[in-house]
Every structure is written in structure tokens, then in C-alpha cells.
Amino acid sequence: MNSDPPDAAIAPHLCSKPVTPVLKVENLTVYQGTYAAVESVSFELPAGTNTAVVGPNGAGKSTLVQAILGLLPFAAGSVEILGCPLARLGNLRYQVGYIPQNFIFDRGFPLSVSELVGLGWVNHRLSNSSQLPSFPRWRMVLPWQTSYRKAAAIAQAMERVDVYHLRDRAIGNLSGGQLKRVLLAHCLVMSRRLLVLDEALAGVDLQGEADFYTLLNQLKREHGWTVLQVSHDLDMVSRHCDRVLCLNRHLVCQGQPEEALSPQNLLNAYGPSFSRYQHQH
Amino acid sequence: MNSDPPDAAIAPHLCSKPVTPVLKVENLTVYQGTYAAVESVSFELPAGTNTAVVGPNGAGKSTLVQAILGLLPFAAGSVEILGCPLARLGNLRYQVGYIPQNFIFDRGFPLSVSELVGLGWVNHRLSNSSQLPSFPRWRMVLPWQTSYRKAAAIAQAMERVDVYHLRDRAIGNLSGGQLKRVLLAHCLVMSRRLLVLDEALAGVDLQGEADFYTLLNQLKREHGWTVLQVSHDLDMVSRHCDRVLCLNRHLVCQGQPEEALSPQNLLNAYGPSFSRYQHQH
Amino acid sequence: STSTPDAQSQASPETSDERLQVIATFLPMYLFTKAIAGDAADVEVLIQPGTEVHDYQSTPEDVRAIAEADVLVQNGLNMEEFLDSTIDSAQNSELVVINASENIDPVGELSPVVFPTEESGEAHDHGESEAAEHSHGEETHSHGEETAAGEADHSHGEETAAASESDPDHAEETVAAGEATAADDHAHDHEGESAGGFHTHAENPHVWLDPVLAVRQVETIRDGLIEADPNNAETYEANAAAYIEELQALNAEFEQRLGAYSDRTFISFHDAFPYLAERYDLQQVAIVAIPEDSLSPTDIQQTVEVVKEYDVKALFGEPGVDNRLLQSLSQDLGVELQTLDSLESGELDPQYYFTAMNQNLEALETAFQ
């Protein structure tokens, strides 16, 4: 099974063409204050790939990701998700999942884990959860009609990242890694076309990390999910990702992990002093 | 040079005996709400060692560390730092450096990087910065008398973690990894006897991580710093740490990395499903 | 839940005994009403003296008292405007509201809070400034009448007539002056109107501080009580007559003792004494209109100039209020700080009116000496 064509058919979106990259970034330039944190970056993500963005601290990885998602305005360039310019994405937006690098929230927020995961669910006629049988398409969907499907999806998502036992816990009472896992569950609760993870696995333990990569692999292969992730763990990246983008304000290189993470490319991305790391490894 | 005996001599602290472990934890039990997150944990850290605490998410690592530092009350047990019970540590407290797992702060806080690093400096008569010549001990130290030493120490600390170019930046404008580095500089600005790092290197890039381990190694050997760090990166831990504590509410095992991180011990710490990770590796 | 007029009409006869139940809104009204009613009726005060009027929040007993009362005595002139909805809420259709100021011509214009420097020479000629006040007063008043149509339907003519009856000389002067200045002050009048378009306290309500107008208020209250409770008419007449006599004696005392002074300018903190000033040809200079007002430097500069020009001997604060402005001014200028009681709080004894007013008289005397 590949990237779900039916979805596009149900949603006769003006801008979705039959074979488009899930994400197309062209010549993107983004400012943080007065500093050009990302300069003329262009790349494409085909459906069903797992792409990593790597680069040193302050390289503009988070900036890039935020600009792609419309969280930061960009000074130049264009971004198309699912073939649509950002502003016209409309209802398709819920097909994008995002985990920010820092999830800042009020520790006293009265919200349980299962509620937070449930917030990722969008009660939309077009929602075509790949985990559950899709229901007839011509019917109006009212909130209560999906509630059993929603509950099942929430439970499944929590089990996938092993936080089911925390379901009634307030989100303010979680450990750092548990919170990250819950945010992952939030993204997994319904079918997405694009998952954007900004260091989502930093702070998750080894087991969780391994499990999650396995899961991503499965979702990617079976349901055509596309993943764009920022990571500092080059080992994991080279083991699990299909493509790597090396960023240091500019796009230094992109390609298969083996080539993109070659010592020479890393040297370009991380600067001349990077050799030290290479020695120790 | 080993653990600075002069310090103990200048500070005729009642509880500092000639050869004490830097940290001694006995039978510690800590509750998070009504949940016993840490139960009867005992261990000692000799001076000049680098010890890692590992364990799955929610194992109680952060809880343990916070209880040791007096940030969480503990239900049973005792903690001695530099031979002193926590409450009587008094002026020696500034000899402990700490980086929390989540550094939560107001993004609009008007504070520059160099100011934040400078906040780690304590203008204390007993402060015996090992990086700079110690000054006569019988003189009262007024703020301005140390200012040049302070400025030099701040610059040095920032250079060590490669954030000197960010010195005038507001801390709210840093990227995630840059902030972590700045916090490291905050801890490095003066000589410490104990450094407690709660996932301080998560989010720091490869180069920064490698540099920092090198630095720690040097400080440990040359100035007798003692390090207690929480980490999920078992590779780095086994490469750089002297000892490992495996925690999962209880202390599952402790010892040299090779033995403590043996598959059997990891299985005990991370639970039966951990085998999956072992396979992939 | 349905509205239950039945419940209420059952409740009222049950709880009210044979005596007339009267509620007075605040202290001066209570003093007058109590003096008239004596023991013939039950008189209660709604706002306990000392309560900041705007901190007032009613208790169920308060509203119930209104619901079951026969008569409510209020000062009027928007003094109790904030009570209107509470009174409505009590839904007492039989309640007789006595508006004690209904026969009184209110002052709508400000006292010379801001005392124009260039005119300060003419200010001795109080006739003119008084006339100006009157013309504004009428303007505002007539406007007020249009809107407050329902309750007090007395024609304007009658009112002024009543006013001139009790104090013929003064009324003549008033009317004449009003005519004289009506044209000159045309522009200003419009401003007066704009203030009149706003119906909160557009008129100065401190009527009770003039003993003569107090007599008028007592008469109004008396008539109202008699109408509501004809059985006790004689008692009310007698009590009122006695009280009015005392008021007139007070008036005489004021006239006699204040008449001795030539410079009769006094400085009060807020604009509470325009009626008193008008009655006895005094010149009140108020620093602010209402106590909550903030000051501009010119306000104080002009106050200082007035003090110097008229050689004022005292500044007047209010009892119980620690007025820092007056304190520091009195220190700067080397004049005494006295208190002038506006009777908005004090003891619940009809005689308190005289005690307080006599103290006010003494205080004024020291200022004029």
C-alpha cells in the first residue's frame, strides 16, 4: 500500500495533483529577529519517506520546521504541503502532526493524558483513520457518532508508545520522557500524511526510541506516512532514515544517509572543529 | 592534582572529614504526590568520578536527583554532600552545580547570555576558583575587587562550551541546544565539587557533546570535580563514565559501565520487553 | 418560577404592624424623618452612616424592609440614584416615595472650584457670580424635569413659586439675575446642558446643609408622612413644627453670627456647601467637585491665591477623613485646618443635626475672623 490516493479523491482540493511531493520547500529564507536563521533552502519530501534534518546547535533546524508549518513568517520562498500553499491548506491541516522542541505549558493545566491524546483527533468527515474501518462517506458525522472510534484510537495510540498506564494522570505530573511519549501518542491518534518531529525523541529512553522507529517504519510502509524529523543522534538517523538534510543556515547537503553523513559533509555542516568528534568515534 | 583539600581547610566545616565521599545517599525514598518514585536507594560518589544514572522513562531519575539537591522533600533516608547533611551545607552549596531536565523560564526575561553565565559566580571569600590564581585569604572580598576575575571566568566558561559569540544575546532568543550550552557555562564559571546534570546534553549537538565530555574528563582529572549525570545515551555513558547506576524506582544495579550495562542488568532495569532494543543494536 | 405579587401582598400585611414603616435613605434624611415621626412611626436608615455610599451592597433584610415599608424618604437630586434599581427590585407598588428636595431649586453649576484669576477682583461682587449660578441651575433643572417626568410631576412654575414664598427677597434677586445673564451666558449654557444630558448627580445634592432648605425638606417630608398616614397627622405637625422652629433658630444664629464678618470666603475640600454659602452670602471655594477627584496644579495654585487674597484663616476638611492635601496646604500657608461636617455620617439622633451645624458655625467663624 502506498500514499492513500482515496483521501485526495474525497477531498477534491484544488491544489492536490495526483503525484505531488508531500512537502515542497523552495528557496525558503526565514528571519529570527534580524538574523537570517535559514537562507534559501529548497527540498522536497516524497510520500512515504523518513527524512532527518541534522546540523549543529543554532543551525536553524527548528526555525526551518516552524516556518514550514506556518508558525513563523518567512521572508522569501514558498512552502507547499500536499501540493497546497500553506495558507490554502484549510481542512487538510489536521493531516499534519507536529511535536515542538520545547513543549511549554502550564504545569497546573487540568488535563489528563488521555484527554491530551484525544485532542489530536479531529472529528472530520474526511478523516480516514487507517487503523479503523472507514465509515460511509456520504453521512454527516456528529461528535457522538465517532466517540467509540475516538476512544479506541486514543487507547491504541497510547499503547503504541507505552503510556496507556498513565492515561488518567495529569499531564503536569509526567516525567520528561513520559511527556514526549504522550505527545507522540497525540500525533499517532489519527492518520497523518506528514509528521514533523523536532527532537521528539530527545529524552525518550532507548526502548521507547527503538519502538518508535519501528512504528514509524511500519506507518511509513503500510500507510504512506511521511516523516520530517530533527535529530542530533546521527547513529539513529543513519540507521532509520531514508534521507538526510544537513543544515547550517544553508542546506549544506542532502541525500541518502551514507553519503550525506560522510565525514566531508559533516565537516561542512558542523564546521572545521568537527574533526574532534570524528576522532573519538 | 586531586580533590582540593585546601578548600576543606579554609572552610572549617564541622562535618567535613578528611576522606569523605562527595555524595552519600542512604536508603532514600521519595514520593511524587502519592507515588513512591524512588524507593530505598543507597550509593556513594567518591571524589573525581563521573557517574551516570540510567533507567527507563519515569524510573525516578530526575526525582532522585532533585531529592539529593534538596529540591524535593524525601520521606525516608539521608543525603550527605561533602560530608554534610543537606540542611547544614550552608555556604558550601555553591560548590554544587545543577542543570535541570527542563529549564523553564520566561522567554521575555531581559537577561543576556553573559549575565546568565555570570549568575553562576558566587562572590565568596571561600570561592577558590581553580582556573584563576586564588587571592589572599585574609582579605574581605568586595564585589568590585573580583570583577575582573569574574569577567575572565565568564569569558572562559563561555568559550569552553562555544557560546562566546552569543554573549550579548537575550537568553529568550537562543535555540534549544544553545540554551543547554549556556547552562553548562553557568555551571563551569567557577570551580565546583559536584556537578549534577539531568539530561544536560540532550539537545546539544554531537560536537558539543563530545567537547563537553572531554572537558569533564579534564576537570575531573585535574581539579577533582565529581559528576552525577542522568542520561539516556548508553553509548556515551559506557564510553565516558566511570560508574553507572541503573535505576527503576529501586537501584537495580551499580558498577563499572561494562558490568552495569550488561544485557541482563538492562533487562532488569528496562523490563522484559527491552530485548527488542538489544536485538536491533 | 413565576413572579409572585400574591406572595408579596400576603407578606406585607402580615409583617407590617399598625404603625407606619418608614425608611430613610441616609443620615440627614433619617434625622429629619425621625424628628417628625417621633414615636408615631418606625423609622429605619438604609445606609448606615459611615458606609461609603458606593461600597453599599444591600442585604436581603434591607430590600425586604423596602418591600414592606409604607414610605421611603430620599433626598433626591440623584443622591440615591444607585438605589433606584434596588428599590425597583423590591417591587413595592404601594411604597410612597418622598423626595425631600422636590420643592427645591438645585444648584447645577459648580461652585467656583477653579477660581479664575482675572475675575478674582470681581469676585467680591457675589451678586454676579450668584446670578450665574442660578441661571445654570435653572437650565439644568428644567432639563432634569423633562426626563424625570414620572415621579415628581410638579410644574416648574409652582416650584419657583414655592421657593419665592418662603424667601421672597432672595427669590426676586434670583429671577432678576437669571434674566439678566441668560443672554450673556448663552454659550456657557450649552455646556451646562451637555452636563445635564448626563443624569448622574448633575445637580449638587447637598441641600440639607442649608437650614432654610432643611426647613423645606422637613415640610416636604411632613406632608408626605401625613398623606401616607393621616391618623397621626397631628403628631407629625407638632413634631415638625418644633423641629422647624429649631431650624429657624439655627438659621437666625447663622445669619446673626456670620453677618458680623466682611470677608466671607472659605475653602472646603469638595463642593458640599454651595447651598449654605448661598444662603449666608458666603463664598465657598471648593478645591475639587467630589472627593475622588484628582487635582491639577492650577487648582491648588488658585486655592493658594484665594487664601492670600482673602486672608482666609482656615481650610475645611471633613471629620474623620485624613485629608493630606489640606494638611500640607495648611502647613504651607500657615492656616488652620478645621472640619466642616457635611452630615453624611454621624450619630442617629435628630439633635445631631444641630450639634453638627453649630460646630460648623463655630468653625466658619474662626475662618472669617
Added chain:
Amino acid sequence: MQNLIELLQFPFMQRAIAGGILLGLLGGLLGCFVTLRQLSFFSHAVGHAALVGIALGVLLQLPLNSMLLPFTLVFGLVVLYLIDQTDLWSDNVLSIVLSGALATGVILTSFIQGYRGNLMGILFGDILAINYADLILTGLLFLGSSIFLLLTLDQQILLTLNQAIAKVQGISVQLHRYLFVILLSLSVAVSIKAVGILLVNAFLVIPASTAKLVSHQFTKFLWLSLILGVLSSIAGMLASGVFDFASGPSIVLVQFIFFLAFLGFSKLNRKNSETLKKR
């Protein structure tokens, strides 16, 4: 007791209780988001700042009652705009705009000719003076708010929790925030005139905060906040009847007592379980 039963037969008392219940519901509902979005002082600030609206109304010869609502709206929008444009905390912005507006109001009033008494009178409503029109308005507002907020509950929660995630999920964050502030301004304008600034502020803040103390789930939080709002209104009105206290403040006092009780209870609970575990 006897007395209380008698009092309850008066229509003013029935209206006040009905008003208290409606306000308890409205306040409890909006309060959930008011406390979480750090708008606790919104109603209080609006109440004070209204002076500028009132003074303008007088100067422009507009009817005063018609000034409160537009002013409240404008105030809300300005505050929200400044919060968006700066790094400052909401309470900080509220405080600044409050001061600025109040100062402007004071200066404007000095241009009003004639004796003016206390212009703020309009803000000092009294729950015992509530009338049917107020009741109906409040009821309608509650209906409207609950329909709006419950239909968009997930969106509201998510955007309160974290705006970035909410935006990515396709929620029109700005639209929802502005709509909420408009709703809040409407409610404040309507209820300040009816019951006064003290009570409005308390209804919006105390029941929700009390519920927050003990809730780990949003749905529980919401229900508890509504229930506490209603309960404290009823209890407060009854207490004010029994002890002959002013009704508005009695309700607030009951809310405050609930708050302290829940706080003590949650502390005690934790203490207990800790000592239990220690053995």
C-alpha cells in the same frame, strides 16, 4: 430559619437566587478559560477602565448605558492585541492598559461641566437589584457561550495549552482568542451592570480556580467549576438571608471559603497519604 423561608417568598430574593445561579454557570464556564489564559483581572480592569468610556459618553452626550458594552469590547481587543505584540505577561498588559485608561478617564472627566457626582455609579450593581431583563440576558449569554465553547471545546483546550500545536492542527487560534475575548467582554458588560464589579470578578475567578486545585481532567474541571459556581451562589444567598449580610459579598465569601476548604483538603490528602506510605 423562619425568616429565611419568608424571605424566599419575595420575588427579589427569587430573582437574586436565579441570577446567582445563572452567573454561577456563566462565570464557571468562562472562568475555566479565564484562569488558564491568565485573564483573572480582566473583569476588574475593565470595570475600572470603564471610566474613560463613561466620561466619553458624557462628553459626547451619548446615553451612558450604551457606552459600557462598546468600551468593554474595545478594551478587550486592545489588551489582546498588546499581549500578541509583546513578550509581556497578560496581567502586566492588563495592568498597563487599566492604568492608561483610568488616567485618561480621570482627565476626561475634568472636561465635564457642572457637578458630576461619582461617574462610576454604573458599575456598582447589586445582586438584589437584578431584574428580569438582566436574568434573560444572562441566560441567553450562558446559552450562547456554552454552545460556542462546548462545540469548540477541543480547539479551546488545545489553543490554551499550546498555541503552536493548535495552529498546526488547523485551529484558527487568533479567531478563537478574539471570539473568546468578545464573549468575555459581553458577559462582563452585562453582568457588571447587574451585580457589580466585585461579584463579576469573583464569579469568573474563584470557582474555576477552586476546581483547578483538585482536577486532573478537563471535563471534571469544567463540571466542578460550574457546580461550585452554582452552589456558592445558592449557599451565599441563603447565608446572607440567615445572617443578614449583604448578599453579593456573602456569595463571594462562600466562594472564598470553598477555595480554602478545597485547598486544605488537597493538602491534607497529600499529607495523609505520605505519612501512610512512610510507615
Added chain:
Amino acid sequence: MQNLIELLQFPFMQRAIAGGILLGLLGGLLGCFVTLRQLSFFSHAVGHAALVGIALGVLLQLPLNSMLLPFTLVFGLVVLYLIDQTDLWSDNVLSIVLSGALATGVILTSFIQGYRGNLMGILFGDILAINYADLILTGLLFLGSSIFLLLTLDQQILLTLNQAIAKVQGISVQLHRYLFVILLSLSVAVSIKAVGILLVNAFLVIPASTAKLVSHQFTKFLWLSLILGVLSSIAGMLASGVFDFASGPSIVLVQFIFFLAFLGFSKLNRKNSETLKKR
């Protein structure tokens, strides 16, 4: 102009300007921490809640002036205690305690029989009414605060930024927080009587917030806050002399204008550099 020069010769004007400068310094200094610790509504809330203190004073027949200070202190400590004990935001707690205290105050006043005087009058100071004693007190307070805060500046910043790190560095976080609130309460008590609640709140919040808008360094922030406090006092007093506006509100208005100007400036700056870069 002529008039202004005349005005400046009056002692009340000189005192007011001196008072404005002192308050600008005191407010600017304390305000730096007030805004960062989310206590923007502290002075405002204390001002209202003082009703309960004053009413108690009347009931217990204590001199009123002596009640304000202890009450302010108690209020501050209660607020701080509740902030410590709960997960609630500071503004939330302030709002709750304000409502509770005000309600208690209103109920208490109903027990006062025949008290003569205006209960809240004690809070309505006016900067033109400031006297030498006030000046000296404010001056002393500024001196004391600056010595205390500057000597412990590093600790204050660190504990405001992150309490965990501050604690580990051996800073007595609780002690410092309580000391600060005591200092703040003292300042509020002294200056509310001198210049009134509107002005105190504005001095504590607006200059510091304005400085925060454009500062990336704490030292700059502190200096700018002090300078803005002093400048707006002087400019406000002069403006009030020239235009014959009430003095207190004029100062607040000048502060507010500074705030807007700095905001506009910082926005413009960013816009400009962005468009520059775009080309």
C-alpha cells in the same frame, strides 16, 4: 509657560516633583521584579483589599493609619503563601484574595455603627498633597530597597529566573521572596497614602514593562526602568502644569505614552530590518 514658571515656585509643586522623582526611582527599581514575578496587580489588589484592614481598625478602635501597613503586609504574605501552596498563577491568587478580602471588608463595614468618615478616603492620596514626611519616608525606602536589591541582585535575578537553580546555588529562595514582598508591601503602604492607588500601580508596572520591551540585558533593563520612571514623573508634572490636567493621571498618561512609543519603535525597528534584508 509663564504660568508654569510661577507654579514651579510653589512649595507644593516642588514637593510633588520631588515626590514624583523618588517614586519613579522606587517604582522603577521594585517594578523590575514586580513585572518579572507577575505581581503587576499586587498594589492594586492591596489597595482594594485594604478595606478589610480599615474596617477592622474601626471596629477594634485602632488608629486607622496604623492599620494600613500591617494589613498590607499580611495581604502580601497570604498571597505569597497561597502562590507557594498551589499551582495557580500569581494573578489568579491575587484576584482571589482581593475578592475575598473586599467581600469581608464590605460585610465588616456593616457592623460599624455611627463611624464618621470615609473608609476608603485613606487610600486616596494625591501627588500634589505629598508632604515632607512622605518624601523622607519614600527616600528612605528607596535607599533601603536599592541597598538590599543591589547587594543581592544576582540572587534576586536567579531566583526570579528559575527557583530550582537558585536553591541549588544556596540562595534562600523563600527568605528572599518573602523579604521582597515585605519591601513591596512597605512601599505600597507608604506610597498609596501619599499618591493614591492609581499612581502607585502605574509606577510599579509601566516603566519596568516599557524597559522590558526593548531590553536584552538586565542591567540595561534596570537602568532604563529607573530613568523612565523619573523622566515620566517630571514630564507628567510639567504637562499637568501646562495643560492644567490633574497631576497624577498626567504622569500615568506620560508613562503610557512612553510605553506605546517604545512598543511602536521596537516593532518598526524589526519591520525595517526585515524589509531591508528582504531585498
